[in-house]
Amino acid sequence: MRAGEVLGRIAYDGDGRRLGRVVDLVVRRDPANGRLVLTDLLVARRWYGRVAGRLIGTEHHPSGPWVIRMAARLINRGTHLFPVHRVRLVPPVPGLPDTGDDT
Incomplete structure (x- = not known):
């Protein structure tokens, strides 16, 4: 699976x-095998959420x-x-689990 296959898709709960x-x-x-695993997706509700992402958010740069x-x-509230x-x-x-549940 490539990142380009996931980016831009519409996400539902x-x-x-x-x-x-x-x-x-x-x-x-x-930690078990040292391989990289996709764990989370960053989802934006509005188009301008794509522009800023969370790179300039207060979580990363508090000062x-x-x-x-x-x-x-x-910008990041959505x-x-x-x-x-x-x-x-x-x-x-x-290749991506399509469960959409809380288990």
Whole structure:
């Protein structure tokens, strides 16, 4: 599976509610075998969430000009991180679990 196959897909939760579009992926190293595993999806509700992502958010840069911190907070308020096993993508991606449930 390639990142380009997942980015831009529409994400839904287990109840069928639209969450937004996938704008970024989070991969972590599996301690058991050392391989990278897709764990989370960054989903934006609005188009401008794709522009900023969470790169300039206050979580990553707590200091700095207050105007930039406030603008980043406003831009990022519709962007959320979801575990990959709780999201259903449309159209489905081969090789990605398509459960969309909370288990």
